[in-house]
Amino acid sequence: MSVRVRVPTPLRKFTNGADEVNAQGQNVRALVEDLEKNFPGIKERICDETGKVRRFVNLYVNGDDIRFLQNLETSLKEGDNISIVPAIAGG
Amino acid sequence: MPNPNAARWIAAARLREPKKIDSVIDLIGDTPLLEIRKIAEGISPGVRIFAKLEGFNPGGSVKDRPALKMIQEGIKSGKLAAGKTILDSTSGNTGIALAMIGRILGYPVELVMPSNVSAERKRIIEAYGAKVIYSDPLEGSDGAIRMCRKILEQSPGKYFKPDQYFNPMNSQAHYETTGPEVYRQTDGAITHFIAGIGTSGTIMGAGRYLKEKNPKIRVIAVEPDDALHGLEGLKHMATSIVPGIYHEKELDEKIPASTEDAYAMVYRLAQEEGILVGQSSGAAMHATLQIARKLRAGVLVTVFPDFGDKYLTTNLWVGWRDRMAVGNLQFSI
Numbered sequence: 001m002s003v004r005v006r007v008p009t010p011l012r013k014f015t016n017g018a019d020e021v022n023a024q025g026q027n028v029r030a031l032v033e034d035l036e037k038n039f040p041g042i043k044e045r046i047c048d049e050t051g052k053v054r055r056f057v058n059l060y061v062n063g064d065d066i067r068f069l070q071n072l073e074t075s076l077k078e079g080d081n082i083s084i085v086p087a088i089a090g091g
Numbered sequence: 092m093p094n095p096n097a098a099r100w101i102a103a104a105r106l107r108e109p110k111k112i113d114s115v116i117d118l119i120g121d122t123p124l125l126e127i128r129k130i131a132e133g134i135s136p137g138v139r140i141f142a143k144l145e146g147f148n149p150g151g152s153v154k155d156r157p158a159l160k161m162i163q164e165g166i167k168s169g170k171l172a173a174g175k176t177i178l179d180s181t182s183g184n185t186g187i188a189l190a191m192i193g194r195i196l197g198y199p200v201e202l203v204m205p206s207n208v209s210a211e212r213k214r215i216i217e218a219y220g221a222k223v224i225y226s227d228p229l230e231g232s233d234g235a236i237r238m239c240r241k242i243l244e245q246s247p248g249k250y251f252k253p254d255q256y257f258n259p260m261n262s263q264a265h266y267e268t269t270g271p272e273v274y275r276q277t278d279g280a281i282t283h284f285i286a287g288i289g290t291s292g293t294i295m296g297a298g299r300y301l302k303e304k305n306p307k308i309r310v311i312a313v314e315p316d317d318a319l320h321g322l323e324g325l326k327h328m329a330t331s332i333v334p335g336i337y338h339e340k341e342l343d344e345k346i347p348a349s350t351e352d353a354y355a356m357v358y359r360l361a362q363e364e365g366i367l368v369g370q371s372s373g374a375a376m377h378a379t380l381q382i383a384r385k386l387r388a389g390v391l392v393t394v395f396p397d398f399g400d401k402y403l404t405t406n407l408w409v410g411w412r413d414r415m416a417v418g419n420l421q422f423s424i
Contacts, residue, residue, distance in 0.1 A: 008229040010318035010330060019229070045319050055406045056321020056350045058207070067409065085207055085228045087321040087350075087406065 003080040014039040029072040058085040118149040124276040129363040137388030146398030150188040153396040158188035160264035161253035171251040178250040180239035183212035190221035203239040211401040257335035262296030270300025282389040287313045291337040309343045313378040316347035324371040348374035367399035
């Protein structure tokens with residue numbers, strides 16, 4: 001099972017510049033682990049030391065914020081679109 | 092327990108009667124300087140900390156200053172004339188300022204912003220009647236910059252682009268207003284000027300003025316500690332399109348601020364000082380306190396770019412009670 005993950009500019013240094021990658025996982029938690037396996041260092045940017053999604057990072061599954069779904073336990077299905085959206089920089 | 096200074100503060104003279112004004116534009120600038128007292132407890136008695144409350148500008152942020160200056164210069168040079176539309180990319184506050192001033196002066200305004208800017212910002216801009224064009228949130232504010240350039244290329248004759256990242260009038264506004272105000276408000280006693288970097292206009296312009304008045308004044312910038320951060324309005328220079336008005340060599344120091352520290356400081360400012368500000372103010376205050384702790388004497392001035400009411404729907408306040416023990420404030424900073 002594969003889902004598409006859209007990667008924001010600040011995280012593309014981990015994905016060799018790719019703005020979109022494929023990843024696997026039954027739920028968002030497994031997806032983040034899969035991303036970490038393929039792109040080491042990326043998990044630490046998305047999650048804090050307790051494993052929770054950092055407060056200023058928003059994860060969307062098909063356009064819905066996982067905070068309003070089941071958070072990291074939000075289940076995924078083939079073809080889902082995931083977006084990692086950071087806050088806005090200056091000016 | 093009531094604050095022992097409470098009686099004195101209540102008895103102190105109120106601000107003088109507000110002046111009568113002809114236009115909202117006349118309300119831009121001359122913002123108050125607030126002494127930070129409670130959060131400053133424990134630092135050397137010879138150190139005083141002040142924050143310039145830019146939320147008092149009529150558009151609600153420091154950005155009223157550069158927006159006005161860029162538009163004034165546009166009109167003066169003839170680049171902004173009847174029939175032109177003002178176009179720029181922004182993370183929000185400059186957009187609000189341009190929308191407001193454009194409305195007052197009678198120019199239509201179009202703004203390119205990442206679609207994930209706070210809901211309050213979008214609505215404020217729409218309320219002023221400006222048109223908003225949304226760019227991809229994953230591309231951040233640099234994506235908005237690029238999209239704005241494309242729109243301009245397609246119809247160059249239609250628009251006047253203030254170009255806040257590259258227009259020297261941005262920092263010039265602070266050279267002419269913010270810098271002199273701060274110097275005057277501290278009776279020239281300022282020793283450190285600390286401000287966050289978005290376009291870098293504030294720190295560049297006010298910093299240059301203060302250095303001219305007294306080369307010993309230290310000019311210190313605050314920036315997010317990482318490319319991925321939650322400090323809406325601030326820029327991580329190493330990973331961003333570097334603004335043309337930014338000259339790092341004019342800074343004495345750069346201090347990184349983490350998103351969590353900045354957020355915690357926002358909560359402290361609300362609960363200890365009674366002032367609700369945005370996350371960039373939290374970052375500025377956090378850095379200022381770090382500097383203050385190392386000093387025996389000094390007058391530190393920082394800039395609070397806006398108030399906090401524009402961020403109530405953002406991640407800053409989502410789940411904050413879980414993170415912070417409210418009522419029994421325990422912070423690591």
